[in-house]
Amino acid sequence: MPDTAIPIAQGRIGDEIPIGWIGLGSMGLPMATRLAGAGFPLFVYNRTPKTLDTAGHVTVCQTPAEVASLGRILFVMVTDGKASANIFRGTGGLLEADLRDIIVVNMTTESPGEAVSEAEAVENAGGVYFDIPVSGSVVPAQKGELLLLAGGDSSLEPFLKPALSVLGSGPKWMGPVGSGMKTKLVLNALLAAHMRDLAEAILLAESLGLSRKAMSEVILDSPLATPFYRIKTRNILEDDFRKAFSVALMTKDLSLLSFEFKKMGKEFPPLFADLESTYRSMNESGSGDRDLSAIYARLKAERLRGAGGPGGA
Numbered sequence: 237m238p239d240t241a242i243p244i245a246q247g248r249i250g251d252e253i254p255i256g257w258i259g260l261g262s263m264g265l266p267m268a269t270r271l272a273g274a275g276f277p278l279f280v281y282n283r284t285p286k287t288l289d290t291a292g293h294v295t296v297c298q299t300p301a302e303v304a305s306l307g308r309i310l311f312v313m314v315t316d317g318k319a320s321a322n323i324f325r326g327t328g329g330l331l332e333a334d335l336r337d338i339i340v341v342n343m344t345t346e347s348p349g350e351a352v353s354e355a356e357a358v359e360n361a362g363g364v365y366f367d368i369p370v371s372g373s374v375v376p377a378q379k380g381e382l383l384l385l386a387g388g389d390s391s392l393e394p395f396l397k398p399a400l401s402v403l404g405s406g407p408k409w410m411g412p413v414g415s416g417m418k419t420k421l422v423l424n425a426l427l428a429a430h431m432r433d434l435a436e437a438i439l440l441a442e443s444l445g446l447s448r449k450a451m452s453e454v455i456l457d458s459p460l461a462t463p464f465y466r467i468k469t470r471n472i473l474e475d476d477f478r479k480a481f482s483v484a485l486m487t488k489d490l491s492l493l494s495f496e497f498k499k500m501g502k503e504f505p506p507l508f509a510d511l512e513s514t515y516r517s518m519n520e521s522g523s524g525d526r527d528l529s530a531i532y533a534r535l536k537a538e539r540l541r542g543a544g545g546p547g548g549a
Contacts, residue, residue: 254279255399256307258300258323258330259344260286263370264313266377267343267403274402279306299328309339309399316488317346324354335363339395345369345421345485347492348414349499351387355413364392367413369420370404373480380404385423387416421493427464428486428511428528434468435532439539449473468529477530484524487515 253276257268260282272278272292280288281297288294297303300323304310310330314320320342324330330340340358342351342365355365366388376382382404390409400407410419434455441451452469455461471477490512497504504512514531523530 254307256303256310259313279303300330301328301333304333311341313343317350320344335361338363341366348417351417352414367416385416385419387413424489471529472532477526479527483518486528487519
């Protein structure tokens with residue numbers, strides 16, 4: 237880490253610190269809107285034009301490099317590692333800017349190795365890098381209730397805290413750069429397992445002649461009830477699989493986790509390998525833009541086919 241790391245934004249801790257925000261997708265837009273609404277001067281870039289519904293001070297920039305020339309803490313929230321690489325290394329990217337005394341916070345879910353590579357490039361340019369992906373979907377993003385999972389030098393948290401506290405709770409400091417990404421991938425693998433188990437349990441009940449609705453009510457009245465289950469049982473009951481967390485993104489995250497095990501020369505645990513295979517198959521069959529709860533429809537169709545009835549993906 238460069239010697240200038242600690243004085244970054246010295247004297248600027250507080251609500252007036254200028255923030256750069258890159259990525260105004262389904263998650264980035266509500267997060268950036270919260271920061272602008274909280275009074276932070278905001279400099280934003282998105283590949284396609286987007287408007288923030290806020291009375292806050294927002295300046296639209298034409299490139300990530302322009303964002304870096306105006307903000308002191310830069311947040312990146314894009315789809316995946318490929319999109320993130322373009323933000324850093326593409327034409328007009330962050331690495332074309334002067335990053336001395338700049339903090340870069342990447343909230344994109346990507347591989348730990350990609351985060352480490354970005355950190356090295358940022359630090360070589362005189363800045364400081366953190367990987368702080370988030371746990372939560374659009375509604376928690378709108379409410380500022382995301383869980384922040386951090387990798388990097390925790391001693392610099394005071395510089396980050398004013399902005400991060402607007403976005404959610406934490407940050408949970410997990411270790412050096414890359415640790416936030418590792419934590420997010422593990423958490424999402426657990427999420428995928430919970431989703432499949434919930435779907436399997438409801439299908440099991442239906443196989444025994446119990447109603448979907450009645451079984452869902454029992455689950456939600458039991459000690460097993462979680463906010464996640466409350467949302468996803470509603471999806472299942474209504475056969476409504478509009479995306480909150482898409483099949484495509486879950487496929488991506490499970491594949492990244494599998495790759496980490498491959499790099500270490502270790503076997504990807506069978507439970508999660510099977511989950512990766514299922515979600516990849518759903519993604520490849522055209523369900524990538526559906527919510528991960530669509531695994532219920534997938535498993536139900538498989539059982540119908542196995543019983544000789546009509547099926548579908």
